[in-house]
Amino acid sequence: MFALAKPIGCLALVLLVVTLGSAFEEHPHFCIETEPLLLSEIDRHVVMPSERDLQCHIKATTLTLKEKASLVDTLCADHGSTTVHRDNHHFLRLHNGELSGRGAQKELCANSADSVLAWVPYHTVLKNYAAELNPKERLTYIAKATNVEREKTELCHFRHTDLVNAVTDSLFTCVVMIFGDNFYGLEDNINVLVELEPLMYQLRNITYLPWRNVTNSYKMHLGDSVLRNPSGERKPIYGSLNYAFVEKIELNTTTVYRDEQHLARLPLLFEHRGSVLQLDEHGVGGLDVAEKAYFGRTMDARSEVKVQVIGQWVDQQREFGADIYEYYGHGLRRYKQPLAGARLTFVRIDNTEPVFQAPESNNLAKASLFREHKAGKLKENQTAGNFTEWENSELDEDEDEPGFYGWFVVCALLLALAVVVGLYLVIRTQSRRNKQRQMYDLANTNVPAPA
Structure with missing residues (x-):
């Protein structure tokens, strides 16, 4: 079981101290x-x-x-x-x-x-x-x-x-x-x-009525885990986290001890989750609960990611009916009278959700758009070691041969260079011809006129 956060541990300890401190001990003899x-x-x-x-x-x-x-x-x-x-x-x-x-x-x-x-x-x-x-x-x-x-x-x-x-x-x-x-x-x-004389009352055969009110409270860190995908292909990976908490029960005692019921204000035993819990004089008690949260995500090949699981505390107000029994100790109880319209509040963890942390630097998940052909090599050479996606991406860049795009760029550059050289030669040749023609015309202008 994973370690719990300190606030949960403190809350559990407080509730257990309250419960155990007021626990009733039957006479041993x-x-x-x-x-x-x-x-x-x-x-x-x-x-x-x-x-x-x-x-x-x-x-x-x-x-x-x-x-x-x-x-x-x-x-x-x-x-x-x-x-x-x-x-x-x-x-x-x-x-x-x-x-x-x-x-x-x-x-x-x-x-x-x-x-x-x-x-x-x-x-x-x-x-x-x-x-x-x-x-x-x-x-x-x-x-x-x-x-x-x-x-x-x-x-x-x-x-x-x-x-x-x-x-x-x-x-x-x-x-x-x-x-x-x-x-x-x-x-x-x-x-x-x-x-x-009865020692306390037991509330048994509890039937919850439709009336219900839910109040969302703060979120709590429940524990940490890690998701790992050791295979050589991308696929969904699922995990779970065991966590424990104290489910707090707050019973509205005024809805139990009513004037018309003629009940003495004795401690209360509350039947819940297959157990009988002892509530103090204020109607407060707790029950240790161990549950499991499930989570998952799609992960790249040979990668891992850390997970934090959090849960939200909620207050659930319920109305219920029950049978009141007088408890005399050592398992002896006797039916007293029915109870209707009593109210209580459960303070419990609900709506658990995972929070995926950023992967480590050696486990960076890189886009696999241009790496599909590499999967075969990884499957064939699985004993070579635990390759990460970052390492696999570097291998892809080193070993991939130049494609059509590279040749196209080179050819285009050469063609452009040839065009430029051609234009330069044509212009240079034309310039020389014009210069020679000018020299010929200038020589002709220096000849004297006939007599």
Whole structure:
């Protein structure tokens, strides 16, 4: 790949710094599972942990649709017990694996548990989040308990003090939700209910609309190349140049975060060219692009010419529609709502063109009007060396025999000279005759008259 001009390198570096500096890093030890374990798969025997299990110190397992329906029915429906409605149980909120707050039971009932809910093992919550809670609070948290021996799983709730005080003995109890007639201990499989918060939005399934506006900008030097014609005949020669640049994307965020859409101002992921790009809070991002420019020209035999390839920066304003997805990390996303009438601008290189530089002094291309007969000699003696057109032209001038034009000029000059000499001789002869006649007439005038 050819080297790029410094301005392009600077622009690429700036965009990459902006993009990488604001890049969001997912929690390396937080994982999201979307396939909950069945009751029959929960066993007490020792399982060798996999490499992924060793990296996932915090593992959240999302609820299935059936579990959500059972959760809402247990927490929000009237089962003839006043205990459920009197108590206001809570759940924890996690953002990228970090504790971000808590929610109340009434919130789940108000939106029918529409958020992304998951289960986190009790010992994981105890180890990672208990120290961040206030020990003086008197709350209860929603959980589920699974007892393999009884082949039963039930919703239960446990005390806030048990969590912050790290109770690990038999005093710990997770009381069942309905009637409170049973409880579970730490020897059972206890999982705490958490709500996962979205990290950002993804704009997917993008459809560009006909509205478009193009603004031409300045031209940029993309790279250098050389076209060579090593053959002994004049013909078209083609070449190409690989160049790279950063395609800048500027999204008009006001066309995405509208009041009627009730969207939180989260970072945006934009699907473009088969990749998902992260845009900053201003809707700006970039993508490394490698492309190829083609060029060519008709060249004389055994000649070469240097080429500079330039490209013109253009701003392309587009209007598009898309589907908004909530992204929760580690590949988990959920459809949120459609988007229409959003606008963005692509700043990219377009209209590449070659600029052919003047050939070197030893590669001057001379008019080949009187050199056609020389091509045969060049083809026959190709091993003699790399002849340039300038050298070939000099050889033509030295070796060509004089033609008809030269003989015609010589003959014309000789004929003119003969005419001039002839005229000179005729005039000279006539002049001598006139002189002799004058002398004869003068002699006759001196004779005396007869007596």
